[in-house]
Amino acid sequence: MAEVESISHSGLRADDVRQVEEFWQSVLGAAHMHVSSGNAYLGHGGTPHPCALLGDYLFVVFPELKGATLSADGQLRGGPESYRHAFSVPRARFEAFLAHLKEEHVPFEGPVEHPHRGPLGESVYFKDSAGHFFEVCWRRDEDVEYSAVMVGEA
Amino acid sequence: MHPQALPNESDERPGLAGHASRTEAFDTRARVQRFSHLLVGVTNLDRSEAWYRDVVGLDLLGRDLTAEPRAHSVLRMNTGQLVILAENPSFDPIPRCQIHHAFMLTPNQYRRAAERLRQLGHEIGDTHDGHRAVGEYSIDVADPDGHRYQLQTYGPEAFQVMPGEGVVDCGPAERYAVGDVRAFKTGNFFLVRHKDGFLAISKWCTHMNGMTVYQPHYWQFWCPFHDATYDRRGMPQPYPGNRAGGPLRVHPIVFSDDGRVLVNTDEIAEDRTPMALAAGVR
Numbered sequence: 001m002a003e004v005e006s007i008s009h010s011g012l013r014a015d016d017v018r019q020v021e022e023f024w025q026s027v028l029g030a031a032h033m034h035v036s037s038g039n040a041y042l043g044h045g046g047t048p049h050p051c052a053l054l055g056d057y058l059f060v061v062f063p064e065l066k067g068a069t070l071s072a073d074g075q076l077r078g079g080p081e082s083y084r085h086a087f088s089v090p091r092a093r094f095e096a097f098l099a100h101l102k103e104e105h106v107p108f109e110g111p112v113e114h115p116h117r118g119p120l121g122e123s124v125y126f127k128d129s130a131g132h133f134f135e136v137c138w139r140r141d142e143d144v145e146y147s148a149v150m151v152g153e154a
Numbered sequence: 155m156h157p158q159a160l161p162n163e164s165d166e167r168p169g170l171a172g173h174a175s176r177t178e179a180f181d182t183r184a185r186v187q188r189f190s191h192l193l194v195g196v197t198n199l200d201r202s203e204a205w206y207r208d209v210v211g212l213d214l215l216g217r218d219l220t221a222e223p224r225a226h227s228v229l230r231m232n233t234g235q236l237v238i239l240a241e242n243p244s245f246d247p248i249p250r251c252q253i254h255h256a257f258m259l260t261p262n263q264y265r266r267a268a269e270r271l272r273q274l275g276h277e278i279g280d281t282h283d284g285h286r287a288v289g290e291y292s293i294d295v296a297d298p299d300g301h302r303y304q305l306q307t308y309g310p311e312a313f314q315v316m317p318g319e320g321v322v323d324c325g326p327a328e329r330y331a332v333g334d335v336r337a338f339k340t341g342n343f344f345l346v347r348h349k350d351g352f353l354a355i356s357k358w359c360t361h362m363n364g365m366t367v368y369q370p371h372y373w374q375f376w377c378p379f380h381d382a383t384y385d386r387r388g389m390p391q392p393y394p395g396n397r398a399g400g401p402l403r404v405h406p407i408v409f410s411d412d413g414r415v416l417v418n419t420d421e422i423a424e425d426r427t428p429m430a431l432a433a434g435v436r
Contacts, residue, residue: 002229004259005233005260006232007189007237007258054189055186056188062252079194080241082195087188118219120191120219135193139190146232147232
């Protein structure tokens with residue numbers, strides 16, 4: 001057993017927060033959460049930032065006024081120079097997700113097949129409007145019963 | 155400040171709680187099912203693999219198990235989520251900024267992680283120390299290349315009713331005009347004078363145990379920790395995404411023979427009807 005259950009969230013930067021959120025909502029189906037500004041009140045200098053819930057994961061986006069484009073134009077598959085977030089879909093829905101990317105006119109690379117000895121099946125790679133790298137895959141271990149990712153009910 | 159540095163013991167897996175409580179507005183629109191993995195660039199695979207395994211506590215599955223063209227390690231968490239370390243000797247550390255990722259631990263995993271970090275000589279720190287709700291814990295760590303992480307958990311005390319401080323004498327009822335909201339530090343409650351009587355509303359947010367404040371310009375109570383809001387009767391404001399975990403708790407009120415307002419902060423009242431002076435006892 002690992003000593004960690006999950007990754008619960010990531011804090012990212014974007015120079016156009018609304019545009020990024022729209023991308024996540026339209027392409028990935030993220031749900032807008034709220035704009036958090038509590039830390040500013042608490043005297044911690046926090047920047048109001050929107051949150052987006054995507055599946056069982058949360059993104060918080062911090063406004064970056066100096067420009068936050070992370071990757072060169074045309075590069076769709078990245079990560080080793082920074083980081084990349086990957087989400088899974090059931091294998092049976094993978095083709096439908098590819099079709100959705102095409103409908104949304106999102107350039108992507110792949111699908112790429114992974115080695116059979118590993119946990120991943122196939123992946124496609126793309127990036128959002130701020131240049132954050134994303135990957136969507138199906139997993140060979142999708143029928144394995146891992147501990148559930150707990151998502152609290154508000 | 156936190157009343158304690160470590161959570162109470164528990165092996166319960168916390169929900170995403172503060173940072174990602176699912177709301178009623180959450181739906182099944184997500185086109186992706188679940189988070190699969192985070193890939194990060196590292197300059198030295200051996201060094202980083204050891205750090206994620208031995209410091210963070212991830213299970214090492216093996217190397218080069220995916221189609222990632224660079225040499226890489228795959229590590230797993232108990233939910234099946236993965237961290238993939240891709241070796242990139244020319245990786246430039248990301249300048250210090252808000253970019254970070256957060257590992258979620260059980261309270262007991264968190265306690266062990268804190269001890270492990272101390273033994274390994276890591277400084278235990280939290281950039282938001284003093285700005286977290288009761289029961290909310292976080293340690294800031296950085297991997298050998300400067301990727302920033304939080305090790306987080308929510309102890310059971312985050313969701314327990316906070317202890318009261320006995321009966322608090324709020325003074326003569328006649329001193330309160332309709333519309334008054336007075337905060338009491340002893341017992342941590344607001345005494346609200348409504349047209350139809352008094353309500354003693356606990357300050358403790360029902361989402362987690364953050365302490366709410368009264369915002370007179372908005373006529374509401376607000377939890378600055380996770381932005382839950384409540385109206386002046388302690389009811390959650392009705393908008394999607396409000397993180398209120400339910401109505402703010404109310405304490406029973408009685409009036410002394412000479413008309414003083416007495417609030418019993420040790421008890422939670424079932425009846426939320428404001429207490430009118432003439433009624434004497436609710």
